[in-house]
Amino acid sequence: MKETIERMLAALQELPQRQLLVLIHIxxxxxxxxxxxxxxxxxxxxxxxxxxxxxxRLKSRLV
Structure with a gap:
């Protein structure tokens, strides 16, 4: 579980700022x-x- 969370956080940090902002709003x-x-x-x-x-982009980095 910890590894999955770390991978997700790393993938989120790689997103362009606008994409991350939209996901945060949603x-x-x-x-x-x-x-x-x-x-x-x-x-x-x-x-x-x-x-x-x-x-x-997140899916491609997590699969």
Whole structure:
């Protein structure tokens, strides 16, 4: 379990700042994509794309 957490933290640290920020807004603060888009001054579609890229990147590093 400890190894898995360490791998996850390392993978998160490798994410570009914007991808990490979007994931934090979603999974830590529970914000909706529209809210994140408004805060970041981008479209909902852009937030969705950033989220999807971040999750794909995490998955590729953890599998």
């Amino acid at each position: 999974f830590v603060y529970g914000r909706k994509l529209a809210c994140i888009a408004q805060v970041l001054g981008i479209t909902v579609q852009a937030v969705s794309q950033i989220k999807n890229r971040a999750l794909r």
